[in-house]
Amino acid sequence: MSKSEPVGTVAGGEIKFAADRMLGRLAKWLRVLGCDVIYGHHLSGYGLIRAARAEARLILTRDRHLKQKQPPPFIFIHSDHYGDQLQQVIRECGLKPSGQLFSRCLECNAVLQTRNKETVQKLVPPYVYASQQSFSWCPVCQRIYWPATHHEKMLAALRKIAIL
């Protein structure tokens, strides 16, 4: 895809991504922003192309040779640094970074659900239960998330690279 084409219209609404296996850090940070991103070690070359086609996903790749394989729409990521990569995707896709922060599981990409505090008592360490008020839960991999310090660190990192 050339830079002048309107990437944001690819999926007819919210853009879904398929990140190649060289872009794990970018995939995680896009999930922090709430983006739907598949990522895994099987996602390169034709595997990446197949997966993107199956779910109408926009490919994010560092692979210079991918375009010879007649892929669906893709963005070639220029930088090796996740901050620059994230900025490139936000810019080219017209994403609004602050909209759905921390709404998606960073491990498996599922949309998180909020959990009442009482229902997580046996699932989190006592000090976490005592100090935190809001929890969210991944219905796929069962992870429990709470704001605490890691949210703050991630927000600080996003501010540092001028995303927020």
Ligand SMILES: [Zn+2]
């Ligand atoms: Zn999960």
